[in-house]
Amino acid sequence: MASGFESSIQRGCDFIHDFSCSPCEENGFNTEAHHYCTQCTKYYCQNCVSKHNGLYQKHAVLSRKDVKKWEAAPGVTDSLERCGMHPGEALKLVCGDHDQLCCYVCVAVGHRQCSKIQHIPDVAKGVQRNIEFQQIPKKIAEVQKQFEKMKEARLKNTTSLKKTRAAISDEIKTIRKRINEILDKIEKTTLQELDGMIAELEKKLKKDIETCDKMTIELQNMIAAFQTKAKSSESKSYIAYRKSQNMISQANDHLRGIAAIECYNVTFQANNLIEELLSAVKTFGANEEQTVMTKQRKDPLSDPNHVFSVSEYKEYNVKMSDDVYKCSISGVCELPSGEFVIADCNNWKVKLLDKEYRVIDHCDIPEYPWDVCHIDGNEVAVCVNSELHFINASKGKLVTTRKISFTHDCYAAAHHGGQLYISSGTALYVYTMSGQKVKMLYEDKSGYRTVDQCAISNDGEIIYITNYSKHQLITLDNNGNRLALLTDPDMKQPSGVHATPTGHVFVCCHGSDTVLQVDKDGKKKFATLARKEDVLNRPRDLFFSSSSSSLIVGGVKDTLLVIKLI
Incomplete structure (x- = not known):
């Protein structure tokens, strides 16, 4: 036994008793109890019980054969004095090394090597006069x-x-x-x-x-x-x-x-459009839990006006051994699982990437896959000429499930609120999930790829369109009315545009080899986050991953550029 323990329990042995004699314990001895008095609610050894019985002849004293009644008797172990680790044991000791109250079992099991074991009566002397x-x-x-x-x-x-x-x-x-x-x-x-x-x-x-x-x-x-x-x-x-x-x-x-x-x-x-539109809507609105935190630090991801800066650029190879041509990544999206789906238009492939951006599966496409967008769950949609191919990504495999045909080109796609937004290159259409046209939302026939790619705000109120030929970002309301038109020296041939759920908007520009952050109203540029010298090469599409706070940028290159933002 450690020296501190020996000094505090005079002449006491280091045996661990189920019950210790109360009078002996008060005098610094560690003696096993053989009796319990229900009136005094104290334990007694053979010597002490004789003195007790001489003084209190009418008290009910229980022997060892009735030990179960000891544990059940009122006041045997006050809850305040009971050990939390060993509920049947009373707290008798203090470990100074761990600043912890202990019973004898605690000392035997976990504190044998401690040097500052003291008996509670010794430590407790004068405690009642303590101000604390x-x-x-x-x-x-x-x-x-x-x-x-x-x-x-x-x-x-x-x-x-x-x-x-x-x-x-x-x-x-x-x-x-x-x-x-x-x-x-x-x-x-x-x-x-x-x-x-x-x-x-x-x-x-x-x-x-x-x-x-x-x-x-x-x-x-x-x-x-x-x-x-x-x-x-x-x-x-x-x-x-x-x-x-x-x-x-x-x-x-x-x-x-x-x-x-x-x-x-x-x-x-019957006009089935009404029923179909209503069927696609699951609720009258979104119920959002709002937790008010005290002194909470503002999260930049939740602030749509936060201007990001770059902490690192990193490239990941996405070229496969049987790819004939240099990769040209024309579409990027993320699945809820954290995996990514990319469209490689040069090699006519859709590729599935794991969380480390490694190619784990692919499916061949009959024509150029121009864009890919996430639909719901593990489903994505790929733009192929005048068709939209639906692909399911599950258990590391890509499987084509169905397709929709249009009377115009299908150059880019976005999904929001159970509806598809399809770009033909000069117009933006709204379709149901079954392929029925709802309306033509916006049109500009003044040039080539005047309606390139689009992104929808989280509430569905704002639509962002890249005008490739006129070097513009166009912002519309959900009725097709133009709200803003943005141009910038760093915005040459804008192609990909992405809007995060919290309102951040990013644009990649094919002609100027740049990646930009713009404000949620589409009226001004916040920052140029990447240029050609930052290993960009003809970027075509981009996606912001909230889980890693990173922009994933694809272009005419065998690698994806991952930009870590802060």
């Missing part, structure tokens, strides 16, 4: 008060959440009411068109019925006249004969005109 000891109740009361305040704040927060839930519920009902009003208006317009069509057809039917009635009467009169004139002179009979022939001819003309249309009917062709 005297302030403990006050400090506990203060902490308790803080917890009470915290509880009150949490209760208020609970109430406010219920009110927030009610307010959001009312807002959702208002949205639902507006949608119902829109649907009611659509229904009313559709029924008005139907009523107008039915009324027009009923008018034609009425006219045919009137013609039938009129001709029936005229034919009846002609029969009566013919029969009367047929019995008179031949001249009158001849006149009746000729008029009857004319009447029959006219009647047959009317019949042919009416009979040409066997039946008037109306059919209804």
Whole structure:
């Protein structure tokens, strides 16, 4: 046993007892207890129990055979004095090396080598006169008060959440009411068109019925006249004969005109676009948890006005052994798993990269893959001439699942809110996921690749378009109205554009060999983050990975450039 322990427990051995004699322990001896008094709630050895019994003859004293009752007896081990590591043991010692209260088991198991083991009665001498000891109740009361305040704040927060839930519920009902009003208006317009069509057809039917009635009467009169004139002179009979022939001819003309249309009917062709658009929408809006933190340092990734700087440039080889030509990376996107999918238009391939940007799989494409965009989950879409090919990336493999064909070129694609934004090179179209055209959002036929690539803000309100031929970044609202037009000496033939969920916007420029950061309104350049001397070569597309705070840039090169931002 360590010397400190021996000095504090005089003449005591280092045996570990289940229960130690209370009077012996108070006098510095380590003696095993064989009895327990339920009235005194103390333990006694053979010597001490004799003295106890002489003084307290009516106390109930339990022997070792009733040791289970010792542990169950009230006051045997006060919770304050019980060891946290060994709940059946009382705290008797202090380890000065670890500044830790210990029971005998603690010392035997984890503190045998410690030099500052002391008996609690020795350390506790004079503690009640200690100022810190005297302030403990006050400090506990203060902490308790803080917890009470915290509880009150949490209760208020609970109430406010219920009110927030009610307010959001009312807002959702208002949205639902507006949608119902829109649907009611659509229904009313559709029924008005139907009523107008039915009324027009009923008018034609009425006219045919009137013609039938009129001709029936005229034919009846002609029969009566013919029969009367047929019995008179031949001249009158001849006149009746000729008029009857004319009447029959006219009647047959009317019949042919009416009979040409066997039946008037109306059919209804449902507009599936409404149902399809509503089906693509999962909720009325996004419920976002907002946690207010105290003294929280501002995260640059969450600040759309943060201007990034570069901490390092690093290249990663993406050329495969069977690639015939130099790589030309025309599209880059990231999967939720952290893997990347890139389009290599020179080698007609779509490549899957792991988190370290190593090629782990690929699939061949029949034509030039111009762009790639993430759809949802493990699904991406690749632009191939006038088609959009959907590819699933799962378990390290790429599998083509389906494709959509368009009547125009499919040069670039973006996905937002269950809709596809397709660039034809001179126009931007909006399509459903099944390939049904919703509208043409924007068009510029004044040059070549005036509508190159596009990016959508996280809320879907802003759309960024690169105008390759006129060296411009165009910013639109979601109705196609132009909000801003940006030019800059470092912006020559802009190709790729990317908008992060928090509002940062990045552009890579094929002609000036630059990567730029612009403000979320698309009105000014924040910074030029890379140039040709920073190993750029004809950049075509880029993607910002929030997980690594890095820009992944692809161009006419066998390597990807990864720019670490801070």
